[in-house]
Amino acid sequence: MPDDILLKMKNITKDFYGNQVxxxxxxxxxxxxxxxxxxxxxxxxxxxxNILFGSTVIKETGGFTGEIELDGKICNFESxxxxxxxxxxxxxxxFMLIPGFQAAENIMLNRELTQRNFWVDVFGERLSSLKNxxxxxxxxxxxxxxxxxxxxxxxxxxxxxxxxxxxxxxxxIDREATKLLILDEPTAVLTESEAEIMLSVVRRLADMGISVxxxxxxxxxxxxICNELVVLRDGKLVKxxxxxxTNPEKISEWMVGREIGGGPAREAPVKQTEEMETVLKVRNLxxxxxxxxxxxxxxxxxxxxxxxxxxLAGQGKLGIxxxxxxxxxxxxxxxxxxxxxxxxxxxxxxxxGMAFVSEDRRDVGLLLEEPIxxxxxxxxxxxxxxxxxxxxxxxxxxxxxxxxAKLAQEYIDLLEIRCTSSKQLAKELSGGNQQKVxxxxxxxxxxxxxxxxxxxxxxxxxxxxLVLDTLHEYNEKYGITIIVCSSELEELRSISDRxxxxxxxxIAGILSPTAPLKEFGALMLEA
Amino acid sequence: xxxxxxxxxxxAGWPRLxxxxxxxxxFITAPFVEVNIFTSLSDVIVRFGMxxxxxxxxxxxxxxxxxxxxxxxxxxxxxxxxxVTSVELQLTGLVGFFSAVLIAIPxxxxxxxxxxxxxxxxxxxxxxxxxxxxxxxxxFMSMMWLKLPYKSPDMIxxxxxxxxxxxxxxxxxxxxxxxxxxxxxxxxxxxxPTGMIIFFAFMCLLVWVFFHTKTGTAxxxxxxxPEYARASGVNVDKMRIISVILTTVLAAVGxxxxxxxxxxxQLYLGPFWMAFPxxxxxxxxxxxxxxxxxxxxxxxxxLFQGILTMTPSVINNIIQTDMSExxxxxxxxxxxxxxxxxxxxxxxxxxxx
Numbered sequence: 001m002p003d004d005i006l007l008k009m010k011n012i013t014k015d016f017y018g019n020q021v022x023x024x025x026x027x028x029x030x031x032x033x034x035x036x037x038x039x040x041x042x043x044x045x046x047x048x049x050n051i052l053f054g055s056t057v058i059k060e061t062g063g064f065t066g067e068i069e070l071d072g073k074i075c076n077f078e079s080x081x082x083x084x085x086x087x088x089x090x091x092x093x094x095f096m097l098i099p100g101f102q103a104a105e106n107i108m109l110n111r112e113l114t115q116r117n118f119w120v121d122v123f124g125e126r127l128s129s130l131k132n133x134x135x136x137x138x139x140x141x142x143x144x145x146x147x148x149x150x151x152x153x154x155x156x157x158x159x160x161x162x163x164x165x166x167x168x169x170x171x172x173i174d175r176e177a178t179k180l181l182i183l184d185e186p187t188a189v190l191t192e193s194e195a196e197i198m199l200s201v202v203r204r205l206a207d208m209g210i211s212v213x214x215x216x217x218x219x220x221x222x223x224x225i226c227n228e229l230v231v232l233r234d235g236k237l238v239k240x241x242x243x244x245x246t247n248p249e250k251i252s253e254w255m256v257g258r259e260i261g262g263g264p265a266r267e268a269p270v271k272q273t274e275e276m277e278t279v280l281k282v283r284n285l286x287x288x289x290x291x292x293x294x295x296x297x298x299x300x301x302x303x304x305x306x307x308x309x310x311x312l313a314g315q316g317k318l319g320i321x322x323x324x325x326x327x328x329x330x331x332x333x334x335x336x337x338x339x340x341x342x343x344x345x346x347x348x349x350x351x352x353g354m355a356f357v358s359e360d361r362r363d364v365g366l367l368l369e370e371p372i373x374x375x376x377x378x379x380x381x382x383x384x385x386x387x388x389x390x391x392x393x394x395x396x397x398x399x400x401x402x403x404x405a406k407l408a409q410e411y412i413d414l415l416e417i418r419c420t421s422s423k424q425l426a427k428e429l430s431g432g433n434q435q436k437v438x439x440x441x442x443x444x445x446x447x448x449x450x451x452x453x454x455x456x457x458x459x460x461x462x463x464x465x466l467v468l469d470t471l472h473e474y475n476e477k478y479g480i481t482i483i484v485c486s487s488e489l490e491e492l493r494s495i496s497d498r499x500x501x502x503x504x505x506x507i508a509g510i511l512s513p514t515a516p517l518k519e520f521g522a523l524m525l526e527a
Numbered sequence: 528x529x530x531x532x533x534x535x536x537x538x539a540g541w542p543r544l545x546x547x548x549x550x551x552x553x554f555i556t557a558p559f560v561e562v563n564i565f566t567s568l569s570d571v572i573v574r575f576g577m578x579x580x581x582x583x584x585x586x587x588x589x590x591x592x593x594x595x596x597x598x599x600x601x602x603x604x605x606x607x608x609x610x611v612t613s614v615e616l617q618l619t620g621l622v623g624f625f626s627a628v629l630i631a632i633p634x635x636x637x638x639x640x641x642x643x644x645x646x647x648x649x650x651x652x653x654x655x656x657x658x659x660x661x662x663x664x665x666x667f668m669s670m671m672w673l674k675l676p677y678k679s680p681d682m683i684x685x686x687x688x689x690x691x692x693x694x695x696x697x698x699x700x701x702x703x704x705x706x707x708x709x710x711x712x713x714x715x716x717x718x719x720p721t722g723m724i725i726f727f728a729f730m731c732l733l734v735w736v737f738f739h740t741k742t743g744t745a746x747x748x749x750x751x752x753p754e755y756a757r758a759s760g761v762n763v764d765k766m767r768i769i770s771v772i773l774t775t776v777l778a779a780v781g782x783x784x785x786x787x788x789x790x791x792x793q794l795y796l797g798p799f800w801m802a803f804p805x806x807x808x809x810x811x812x813x814x815x816x817x818x819x820x821x822x823x824x825x826x827x828x829x830l831f832q833g834i835l836t837m838t839p840s841v842i843n844n845i846i847q848t849d850m851s852e853x854x855x856x857x858x859x860x861x862x863x864x865x866x867x868x869x870x871x872x873x874x875x876x877x878x879x880x
Contacts, residue, residue, distance in 0.1 A: 035662070131562055157813070209611070327757070327758055346757055346758055346760050347760035347761075347762075349760075350759070350760040351760070356758065358758060360754075362752040363752070363754050363755075364752075364758050365755065365758075366752070366755060367748055367751045367752050367755050368751075369751050369753065369817070369818065370747075370751055371751075372746070374748070378744070378748055378755075378756075378757075378759055379759035379760070380747055381741065381743075381744065382741065382759050382760055382761055383759070383760045388741050391743075396736070396740055396743035397740050397742070398739055398740060399739050399740060399741065399743075399744050401739075
């Protein structure tokens with residue numbers, strides 16, 4: 001039956017300032033069905049959902065092209081309010097609840113049941129009285145529909161995470177009109193048993209006739225509850241299949257693979273690392289980095305290799321370098337060149353001969369308000385007392401501006417940093433050139449071991465290749481051991497000698513870059 | 528040519544240009560309303576010298592990332608302690624002045640250290656906290672001035688009372704000790720306080736030197752981006768404390784320079800409102816909450832003190848009403864407001880990007 005289709009998205013295309021994020025996505029969703037939406041980070045899942053939900057971000061960045069048909073009507077939501085009115089509800093990854101309010105108040109927010117009173121006649125609708133008891137009753141009904149044991153009068157701030165999640169869902173289904181519910185990684189913050197309840201709730205909602213779009217990184221869950229699933233990759237819809245006709249292995253292939261089974265484009269031979277001397281030994285490392293928590297990591301890095309660390313965002317790959325370099329609270333044992341590294345002390349890590357190019361260029365990597373030469377020379381000046389003139393027997397350590405400018409010019413030429421001069425402010429450079437400045441800063445300290453986090457994030461293709469080539473060149477020429485963390489598996493496979501995949505704060509496995517893609521996919525998704 | 532004018536406008540900035548033109552207009556109007564231009568000019572220069580170091584005291588803290596030093600009174604108190612101690616010891620002339628400075632410096636370092644530790648605990652709200660540190664230190668010292676064991680009859684309340692007076696004259700001790708070095712006197716009306724200006728220049732030089740050293744560079748980086756500095760192995764908290772100490776010591780020295788020219792030590796509520804003209808001065812000079820240069824200090828102090836000196840005499844002669852206080856308040860608070868809103872727009876622009 002054609003009217004069984006609730007949602008049709010046709011040829012959805014969207015770019016952010018020329019950066020194509022979605023290209024011609026077509027999909028359909030039947031009434032009462034659960035659609036799993038999977039894809040790597042940056043594949044376009046969130047953007048697609050933002051378009052569907054009418055988020056203002058989309059409009060502010062120039063809108064999108066394509067058509068959305070909900071219940072046979074073409075809709076073009078100007079704002080989330082329009083989407084809500086049309087019956088689309090969304091439960092965000094971050095909780096959108098007011099902590100000091102009860103569950104009932106949160107559920108009924110802005111849809112309060114009201115009663116006229118004297119003041120309404122004087123000042124208007126906004127002074128109507130609230131019908132608290134009825135509201136609690138109605139909220140309780142919504143919670144019961146979700147099917148969890150939760151008192152509508154509980155304060156949100158006193159709830160465990162799972163209950164907050166359920167409160168959000170109850171809020172969405174309390175709107176009588178809700179036909180379509182978008183759940184953005186609803187199980188990411190839940191424990192296994194809570195996730196089980198969550199899944200059964202979603203199943204029950206679907207049985208009631210509400211269609212659900214379910215976004216998750218856990219393929220197991222997708223397999224368990226979804227009727228169909230859609231795989232996005234690089235902004236394109238790669239596959240739309242009924243769940244029972246596929247398996248996690250295939251899905252992960254679709255998610256990561258460009259050519260399944262095909263080797264990555266790499267020129268240099270893979271180094272055989274078994275025989276090589278261990279330079280960095282990491283045991284039981286934990287790092288408390290928000291959003292990138294590392295739970296227990298053991299690693300042996302060989303001298304002179306390029307070691308890749310991959311994995312999905314939020315699994316902890318970025319926590320490893322940040323923890324070892326002392327930028328986030330960490331614990332465990334780290335030994336570098338046979339010397340124990342004091343954690344939580346950036347200076348010690350730098351003095352030991354390690355350097356770090358942070359994934360966070362703007363906030364950690366650069367002095368945006370200062371010129372390029374300062375950016376490049378600062379770390380080496382502070383830690384190794386280079387580029388300083390000693391006056392009065394070392395009493396005054398005078399900054400040698402000439403030497404600094406010369407150093408900067410060397411790197412500007414070497415890395416082809418496009419700028420007007422070494423005195424240009426870092427904030428005026430493009431992303432790729434900023435990244436080169438960050439690399440220059442790290443190279444300037446002449447490290448024995450270099451951590452590079454997300455070296456090509458947010459920079460264009462040409463700059464990407466140059467950055468990767470530079471890393472490779474420094475590894476070859478100066479024998480610097482390099483550890484690269486990246487969300488882009490292709491990139492890791494093209495330059496690393498070994499690639500570790502991090503999942504849920506632990507090393508899921510270490511593979512050769514020439515291993516088939518589906519093995520990487522399997523490790524990433526722990527399927 | 529247009530390009531050059533545009534560049535100049537951009538570099539100078541509209542506020543400076545408008546105030547500068549206003550000041551120029553005042554100087555042009557002055558002779559017509561029977562205000563002696565030479566006296567006025569001389570007054571502007573003297574006030575410039577008096578306030579210069581107090582405004583300069585803003586620079587280290589801004590550069591260190593602690594914002595504008597609304598807690599200037601704390602440094603001033605260190606200076607006052609030096610000044611009254613020097614008077615107590617009956618020291619006169621340059622010896623008296625420099626001993627006041629030398630005594631004030633350790634107080635400045637001690638208070639600055641505590642002030643810096645406190646500001647490290649309230650990152651993000653430095654300026655609000657600084658304001659209250661300034662106010663409450665004045666209140667606390669109002670009690671202490673009564674209790675401190677100073678005995679000199681030149682300073683305690685008359686007729687054998689206890690406690691220090693609100694206003695102590697330094698005329699017998701080191702009045703104009705700096706001003707009168709190599710003074711240039713032209714005619715009856717023009718007087719140039721060479722010594723004080725040289726001393727101010729010397730302090731500027733010291734600050735300039737500091738920001739060209741390894742530590743000074745680290746302070747600037749810590750202020751510019753603390754995360755970057757930390758990742759480069761710099762102890763950001765320590766750098767912030769160094770900047771606060773430097774600021775406090777400069778304020779201590781600054782107030783002694785002010786007093787030797789003014790002729791009086793003002794205790795009790797004297798330091799209470801001192802932070803605002805200094806803050807307004809450096810902002811008028813083009814500094815922001817995150818960046819300040821010595822040029823900002825020189826330009827800002829000259830323009831701000833110029834306005835303060837010229838408006839009462841000229842405007843009052845024109846409209847025959849005392850408007851000086853009103854104009855002073857509008858200009859100084861208006862500038863502070865302007866500068867603070869400006870940083871907020873920059874911040875919100877950053878978030879969007």
